[in-house]
Amino acid sequence: GAGVSQTPSNKVTEKGKYVELRCDPISGHTALYWYRQSLGQGPEFLIYFQGTGAADDSGLPNDRFFAVRPEGSVSTLKIQRTERGDSAVYLCASSLGGGTPGELFFGEGSRLTVL
Amino acid sequence: TQLLEQSPQFLSIQEGENLTVYCNSSSVFSSLQWYRQEPGEGPVLLVTVVTGGEVKKLKRLTFQFGDARKDSSLHITAAQPGDTGLYLCAACIMNRDDKIIFGKGTRLHILP
Secondary structure (H helix, E strand, O other), X not given: OOOXXXXXXXXXXXXXXXXXXXXXXXXXXXXXXXEEEOOOOOOEEEEEEEOOEEEEOOOOOOOOEEEEOOOOOOEEEEEOOOOHHXXXXXXXXXXXXXXXXXXXXXXXXXXXXXO | XXXXXXXXXXXXXXOXXXXXXXXXXXXXXXXXXXXXXXXXXXXXXXXXXXXXOOEEEEOOEEEEEOOOOOEEEEEEOOOOHHHOEEEEEEEXXXXXXXXXXXXXXXXXXXXX
């Protein structure tokens, strides 16, 4: 498809487990963003990539969270030793990048539930 | 500290009424965007405003960027049930490249 694709759409895990969430952006988009959204709240910035490098990771809550984008396309958000407070919808967005912010195109999100 | 304050948090009005929602900050932004989000989906861009004082219209929606580029408003004329959703403002902080942050949103419900 032509849009941003996120997998899995739903993930239920147990406290303490490791989780990976994948984002496949729109082809040609150099900027990629990860946000976390709790029920009834706006998206909370986590990290954004310009190409392969993390241009700003100031929103990652702690060192249990890590994200990579090794080839400048697909990105993986990794969460170690999950906690119940990590439960949320994790949204990925991509844009053309390159200076003036353009339109963010979002995926449908990965809903993470930590039991 | 919430950089972008949106008000009201919730708004429920009758079809046909007019409404205005607000996005405020103490920071200056290089640009500001409004998105709309429906349940189970990601936000979708409505408009981007860049120049202080700029006004943009999208059918029954009017967006304004404050002169000092610290605030914005969204006015809906003759609201319809299809306008129901979560309205989010998002902004790029000056000199912070493409980092885009969001407000908590205004949840709008239009009663038929």
